C-alpha cells in the first residue's frame with residue numbers, strides 16, 4: 458500500500474529491503490506489471506536482485522529500462538563497477554555464510570567463517586536468526602575495489618576508519634592486508650553481522666547509539682581472549698569527555714571528528730549500562746519493540762530515552778571518581794591505508810624518545826637506548842609501541858620475565874596493535890611454551906593475518922610437533938609475505954614430503 462502511494466517508491470523500496478522485508482517490494486513490482494508500468498517494475502526488480510546478491514540479474518533488469526532516468530544511470534554505473542570487482546572473487550562456504558575473497562587471500566576465509574558461525578549461534582538468543590542464509594561476506598583486497606563495492610569514497614574511509622559495512626544485504630570489508638597494521642577485522646565482521654540483524658529486528662528505527670552499542674556489545678563474544686568491550690583507549694576518551702561534561706547519546710555540539718572518535722565508546726558504555734541495569738532480556742525486548750510500539754523505551758523500560766540518558770550519565774561518575782583516564786598512551790584502532798612504520802602510531806614527545814632510542818641501539822649503545830625507551834614508558838606507561846621497544850631489548854638481554862610482563866601490558870591496553878601479540882608468541886615459542894604461543898598468535902591473526910612472523914612461528918611449532926600439513930600451510934604463507942626469507946624456504950624444503 459505504502460509503496461503505491463509513495464512519491465519516491467524506489468527510496469521506500471530500499472528501506473524495506475534494508476530491513477529484509479522483501480514481500481512488499483515483490484507485491485509492488487507485480488502490481489506495476491499488472492498496470493503495464495514495466496519500466497518501473499524493472500527498477501524494482503533491480504533492487505530486489507541487488508539486495509538478493511545477484512548482481513548480474515540486477516544489471517539485466519536495468520538493461521530493460523529504455524528511458525534511462527538519473528536513478529537508472531546511477532545504478533547502472535554502480536552495478537557495472539560492482540560486477541567488475543566481484544569478478545575476481547572466489548567463494549568459501551560454511552553452513553550459514555559465504556566468504557568471497559581474491560584468490561590469493563582465500564586463506565582468510567576459514568578464520569572469518571569460524572568467527573561468523575560462532576557469532577551466529579551466540580547472538581541468536583539475543584537477535585534471533587537471520588531471515589536469509591547463507592549470508593554473503595565480501596573481503597576486498599584493495600581500497601579501490603572496496604570503495605566501489607561499498608558505494609563509499611576513499612576520503613570517507615580515511616576520515617571515519619570505516620573499512621567494513623553491512624550494505625545491500627551483505628557484509629563488506631576491506632582486507633586487513635590493504636592496511637599498514639591490520640585492524641580487528643574478525644571483530645569487525647561480527648560487528649557488521651550484528652548490525653545487519655539489529656537493523657532487521659528494529660526495522661532500522663532504533664537510535665544510532667543503541668544499534669552501534671549492541672553491535673559492539675556482541676562483537677567480542679567469540680573472541681579468543683574473551684569478552685571485553687570498552688578498551689583502555691575508549692575508557693580514556695570517555696572519562697576525559699565525561700570530566701569535561703561533553704558526553705551525551707547524540708552528537709550535540711561536538712565536532713564531527715570528536716563525535717566519530719567518541720561515538721563507539723559512548724554507545725558501547727550506554728548499552729552495557731542498559732544490560733547491567735535492566736538485564737539483557739530487556740535489551741532484546743527493547744530492540745524488537747521498535748517495530749511494534751511508538752515509544753519502546755517507555756513500554757519496555759518504563760522510562761523514556763531522555764530519562765535513560767540521564768541515568769546513564771549519572772553512572773559515569775564511576776569512571777570519573779577515580780580517573781585512570783589520564784592519558785597513559787593506550788592506542789586506539791588506527792587504520793593506515795598506505796604503508797607506515799610503527800613510529801607513525803606515536804606522537805611527540807614520545808616519538809622523539811623512541812627515535813633517539815632507536816638511533817642509540819643502532820650504534821650499539823644498548824644501555825643508553827634502554828634509558829630512552831624507559832623514559833618513553835614512564836611518559837606513556839600503556840603505549841604499545843614504547844612497551845614493545847623496551848621489551849625487545851630485554852628479550853635480547855635474556856631478561857625474559859621482564860620482557861613478558863611488558864608484552865602482556867602492551868597487549869592488554871592496545872587491543873588493535875598486533876606487534877606485541879606476535880613478539881610474545883615468538884618469546885613463548887623460544888621458551889618451548891607452544892600452547893601459549895599458539896593462543897597469542899591466533900589472536901594476532903585476528904588483527905594482522907598478513908604478518909609473516911605469525912605464520913612462520915606457527916609453522917615452526919607445527920614442524921616441531923610433527924604436524925607437517927599445517928606446517929607446510931603456515932610456512933608457505935610466511936614465505937608468501939616474506940619472499941626473501943631464505944631460512945623459511947629451507948625449512949619448507951627440508952620437511953618430509955607429503956605422500
Ligand SMILES: [Zn+2]
Pocket residue numbers: 648652669672
Ligand atoms: Zn557499527
